[in-house]
Amino acid sequence: MSYDFLYEVQDSVATITLNRPEVMNALTFEVYAQLRDLFADLRRNDGVQVVILTGAGEGFCSGGDVHKIIGELLQRDMKAHLDFTRMTGEVVHNMRMLEKPIIAALNGMTAGAGAVLALASDLRLASERARIAFLFSKVGLTGADMGAAYLLPRVVGMGRASELLYFGDTIDAATAERYGLVNRVVPHTELLSTAREWASRLAQGPTFALAMTKRLLNQEQHMDLTSALEVEAQAQALLLMGEDHRRFYEAFKAKESPRFNGR
Template identity: 65%
Template sequence: MKDPRSFLYETSTNGVATITLNRPERLNALTFEVYRELTDTFAALRDEPNVRVVVITGAGRAFCSGGDVHDIIGELFSRNMEGLLEFTRLTCELISNLRALPKPVIASLNGTTAGAGACIALASDIRIASEDAKIAFLFVKVGLSGADMGAAYFLPRVVGLAKATELLYTGDFISAAEAERIGLYNRVVPGEELEQTTNELAQRLAKGPAFALAKTKEMLNRELHLNLDAALESEAQAQAICMQHPDYREAYEAFVAKRTPRFE
């Protein structure tokens, strides 16, 4: 996999890859280059067998404040419809690649999470946040639709239609505590505990059955579109497939032997 230039990327021996948005002086605002490299990185991670879990976080006091006003917005004024679509489709490709990655993605939200940053967090599988990680889908405040980068697709499914409508219509920030209360954040911890809490979960998932976790994510994505009967049939087939995988027998044999399973 090609090393990115616009953010930090590191892997650990325990199967966890960490992406750190690294423009703290700009609250980790996204540039065209960051968008492109994030999109390509999430695609490339599908073929990295030693990576079992991905963490995305930010340097400094923000997770990500959205698109960079100077680098992106000024440039977009000079584009025609075709050029604008090229950019908006790139931002959506990032979300598509993140969701298509058959590995857990944890957003470790260290601070302000806004605009495109909020959408990246929303599309992640799990969101762990510091107490300072306020969040806003602030697109309407700059004259754009609140429906951006999958926000109108995912947010109602996470917090319900009524609350999603309010957040997308107003673009207002809500606190980390409120985000946890409505189910947008999985967990909120003091800032000094964020890294450890994130790492503990990432390592736990990395030790888990990668094939079964990938299948679970596939089902979560697929069943968003299915009726109950189709969902039940899809799950029946998914379980039958998992039952043929060596991890299923390993879990059984570990249980019988009263030891910790060693999953592939």
């Protein structure tokens, strides 16, 4: 399939590179739809175990294209607006429902919808040059967009989330790391190599166990402690009977490194 971004798969790792560097990889209607469908399709793609999401050039993603989306939407009716905002939400939904790790490699400006795409990823690596802004309020829109008001408090806490969504200010990579918004800041030249190293480790790991971990991280946000303990007990009992766990045990006895197969 043809995409308006770069897409490649190597060693079970898919790399999505937003590729409109002349506009800081601003999103279009078509890119949103393609991302929505690709993340849904990846659920059934056994050849991909980990996804890296990054941007070409000097930016990760500056959000929706001012002319190709905002200017166009202002000419459309309310139903068309709702169709669009629901589609953008489906991108985030499909990212969270993909039971494979997604690593966002933030190479530069990460703003608006771009910041939410990073937020919807499982892990965030930031170049020292990265800047992040949930700038919706600065353009007269609610900061609660594409699931930001749901996801952001769970990552940085309610106080920090309120600050970031109310003011829409730009923060640098070091501040994002201090807030807990990114997992690690690395030198700009090492960003993609670090992302690929993390992705390789995950792809070679017990992928079924990782999928179950992501599923439970999603599900347990809605549970009380008693329910969470029970669902974890059931999941762990299942994994204790899995082939990967047995491979760990046999490798441990032989004093070797386990070779997992995702079962």
